[in-house]
Amino acid sequence: MQKRKLGTHGPEVSALGLGCMGLSYGYGPATEKQAAITLIRTAFDHGVTFFDTAEAYAQGANEELLGEALEPFRDQVVIATKFGFRDGDVSKGQDSRPERIRAVADAALKRLRTDCIDLFYQHRVDTEVPMEDVAGAVKDLIAAGKVKHFGMSEAGAGSIRRAHAVQPVAALQSEYSLWWREPEKEILPLLEELGIGFVPFSPLGKGFLTGAITESTSFDKTDFRNVVPRFSEENRKANQGLVAVLGGIAAAKQATPAQIALAWLLAQKPWIAPIPGTTKLHRLEENIGGAAIELTAGDLQEIETALSDVTVQGDRYPAHLQARVGR
Numbered sequence: 001m002q003k004r005k006l007g008t009h010g011p012e013v014s015a016l017g018l019g020c021m022g023l024s025y026g027y028g029p030a031t032e033k034q035a036a037i038t039l040i041r042t043a044f045d046h047g048v049t050f051f052d053t054a055e056a057y058a059q060g061a062n063e064e065l066l067g068e069a070l071e072p073f074r075d076q077v078v079i080a081t082k083f084g085f086r087d088g089d090v091s092k093g094q095d096s097r098p099e100r101i102r103a104v105a106d107a108a109l110k111r112l113r114t115d116c117i118d119l120f121y122q123h124r125v126d127t128e129v130p131m132e133d134v135a136g137a138v139k140d141l142i143a144a145g146k147v148k149h150f151g152m153s154e155a156g157a158g159s160i161r162r163a164h165a166v167q168p169v170a171a172l173q174s175e176y177s178l179w180w181r182e183p184e185k186e187i188l189p190l191l192e193e194l195g196i197g198f199v200p201f202s203p204l205g206k207g208f209l210t211g212a213i214t215e216s217t218s219f220d221k222t223d224f225r226n227v228v229p230r231f232s233e234e235n236r237k238a239n240q241g242l243v244a245v246l247g248g249i250a251a252a253k254q255a256t257p258a259q260i261a262l263a264w265l266l267a268q269k270p271w272i273a274p275i276p277g278t279t280k281l282h283r284l285e286e287n288i289g290g291a292a293i294e295l296t297a298g299d300l301q302e303i304e305t306a307l308s309d310v311t312v313q314g315d316r317y318p319a320h321l322q323a324r325v326g327r
């Protein structure tokens with residue numbers, strides 16, 4: 001797989017990474033450990049060198065999984081993890097106090113079985129802690145050799161500028177896909193100006209853009225999508241028009257909708273590296289195939305035209321989670 005550099009200051013990573021959250025957290029029960037390790041190692045065998053986790057994914061369990069799976073080839077991969085929730089628990093809200101950032105780094109290093117975190121993101125901006133203090137804490141961790149690069153997630157333009165002035169930000173990780181294009185307004189131009197790479201999360205629209213989710217899909221009771229307005233039964237039905245458009249374009253390119261969704265992101269900027277997640281080997285291989293699809297200017301225009309008739313229904317987050325975004 002081709003490699004990409006995440007902005008001026010960032011690491012070189014495979015064009016597509018692997019989002020590992022769903023193996024432990026968010027979309028129903030965790031995947032059985034050996035199967036999850038096999039999936040992660042298969043991704044590496046197919047050229048994936050960029051792996052995404054967070055303290056908050058099952059309170060460190062996802063980091064432990066990556067630590068074990070990646071240990072045999074640790075020096076050949078880029079591991080990104082995140083700090084910023086109280087006790088590593090999303091439901092408890094943000095905590096980016098410098099002492100907490102230092103403690104999370106030390107705990108993550110142990111769980112990941114490594115001596116350096118390649119990319120350490122603030123998971124959400126903490127309005128109680130000045131951005132300069134957060135960036136300063138990560139700067140100290142970089143000076144101590146415990147962290148290589150600083151990242152932010154879902155941060156707004158003002159926060160990114162403040163942080164970047166203290167410690168250059170290598171990458172921003174925020175939601176971006178064919179059904180969530182808000183970053184195009186203000187964030188992508190800012191990242192281009194500052195030389196910051198972009199890592200789109202939920203690049204497959206949490207599975208919706210693949211066509212595998214319909215109005216009759218039922219999610220496990222622990223699945224996060226149960227509380228996402230965009231995934232209400234009514235909105236899943238209303239949003240099938242988007243899937244139909246993608247399906248048409250995919251058929252013409254002899255590809256799948258998931259592959260087109262990923263190829264479209266890769267075509268936006270050379271410093272974008274999406275991190276699709278899956279728990280299934282055959283889907284992993286399908287998704288990786290998306291990196292080999294080149295969309296021409298004509299293809300991109302065709303997608304734009306087809307989508308101009310589609311209005312996506314439903315918010316991407318419930319109100320209490322949206323309130324944490326972009327500050």
Ligand SMILES: NC(=O)c1ccc[n+]([C@@H]2O[C@H](COP(=O)([O-])OP(=O)(O)OC[C@H]3O[C@@H](n4cnc5c(N)ncnc54)[C@H](OP(=O)(O)O)[C@@H]3O)[C@@H](O)[C@H]2O)c1
Nearest residue numbers: 019020021201202203204205206207210258276277278279
């Ligand atoms: N920074 C943040 O706040 C944040 C938030 C969310 C996610 N993330 C990161 O981003 C990564 C990816 O995001 P995501 O997992 O939310 O969403 P995603 O990658 O858009 O979609 C994942 C979902 O799509 C399904 N899927 C994957 N490939 C498929 C295919 N080819 N055909 C049909 N279904 C397919 C998966 O189900 P199966 O497992 O059944 O295949 C899973 O339910 C996460 O793993 C995490 O590392 C970060």
